[in-house]
Amino acid sequence: MFDLCQSKAVSAPDLAQALKSCPADGEAINPANGNTPLHSLCLNERCTLRMLHTYLDLSPGAAAVRNARGQWAMHLLVTNPSMTAEMAAVLLLHTPLATVEDARDASGSSFLHAWINFGTRLEVAALAAILEGSPSGLGIQPDARGTSALAFLAASGLCTEDLLACCLQHCSMAREGGHMWEALVALASNPHALSSGTMSLLLTHSKEPARHLLTEERANPLVGLVLNPRLAPGMLGMYLDHYSSHGTAPVRWDGALRRPRNGRKAAQESSGGTALHLMARKCPVPLHPTLVEAYVARCPEALDVLDLHRRTASYYLASRADASTALLLATVSRPPSSTSFSFFFLGSSNLLSRTAQLKAALLGVAESSSEPLPSQARDGALVETVNRTRDASSQAESCSRHTQEAPSKYKLRVNSSDSAMTAII
Secondary structure (H helix, E strand, O other): OHHHHHOOOOOHHHHHHHHHHOHHHHHOOOOOOOOOHHHHHHHOOOOOHHHHHHHHHHOHHHHHOOOOOOOOHHHHHOOOOOOOHHHHHHHHHHOOOOOHHHHEOOOOOEHHHHHHHHOOOOOHHHHHHHHHOOOOOHHHOEOOOOOEHHHHHHOOOOOOHHHHHHHHHHOHHHHOOOHHHHHHHHHHOOOOOOOHHHHHHHHHHOOOOOHHHHHOOOOOHHHHHOOOOOOOHHHHHHHHHHOHHHHOOOOOOOOEEOOOEOOEOOOEEOOOOOHHHHHHHHOOOOOOHHHHHHHHHHOHHHHHOOOOOOOOHHHHHHHOOOOOHHHHHOOOOOOOOOOOHHHHHHHHHHHHOOOHHHHHHHHHHHHOOOOOOOHHHHHHHHHHHHOOOOOHHHHHHHHHHHHHHOOHHHEEEEEOOOOEEEEEO
16 A cells, blocks of 8 residues: 555556555555655655545545654645645545644644644645644744744745735734734745735734844844845835834844954954944845935934944945945934034045045035035036035145044044055045
């Protein structure tokens, strides 16, 4: 019977004939792994809905047997690329699941976790069949690591908005507690599934977590969000509009690794700062100015926050390889406060020393009033400041005068790709 169920030439008539001739063979157990022939059939890519009907009609007890790993036949069927929603529904009708705990194997994973983890394709119809045929709450049932199937889905590269909507529709309890927050953390770090639709769907039902949770490095979705290459200004704005306080409150980030000593791996140290610091330091793709504008427009006080190295986010933005005039001007939608004014220019000195156009633009902003500079007028302001009558000689004289008058605390050693110099603002 095992050979027949594993054969690539298996058929429903052959199964019917074998089970009728010896019904006990349908519930036989392999002593090596505890599988029944039904387990083997569910793994066979030649398995069809008719074969499952035939097997379960003649030997229904096989569906109630767990193997040595605590897996039902359903755990194996969900990993089969030939599985359909109808096949899942039929097998679940014969699987004795009194509570949601019964859906877990010996390792703590439910067959929904297995489907998300090993499925070659995730279809809404199959997900609906699994959730409808299982006890309520399967979508938020955690595995051994404490990860719910909902968060597992949000972290999957095959996740879509329709799949998330289907899961939430069948798991109304997911909207309570920290289940939605956990899924939001997983989605924010997913470079395949993050989109305006998926983000909006989870934010609609998310609630602000306990404040102490934000001290944990991996508990804040903003950590993964600002490093996600799929992040768009609209997505960032959507999140910050929902949780504006999370964009400026200093949160422990992953920090920088210190140089190992004596061949031993050094521990990580937190660099502090805001998510804008983290985005400026570690974003793997070129930063578009509109992305920085979206952040600064909603959390302008983030520009005043210093990390543990006493540096502003503007400093790291200016140090990026893709730093540009437009990128730095995106941080001056309002003039810096008096407390961070010098730090703002010190952080920008690397770019200022090499870009006269940016220097003129930023000096023009610094000399303006305290009124915010509208983004739509920024291009015009840039042209106006660049066209000012500041020839090379007057700029050199000005720099010389500032060099003599500036206090030592405003001197900064700048290491650029072109040269090393002391920039004085």
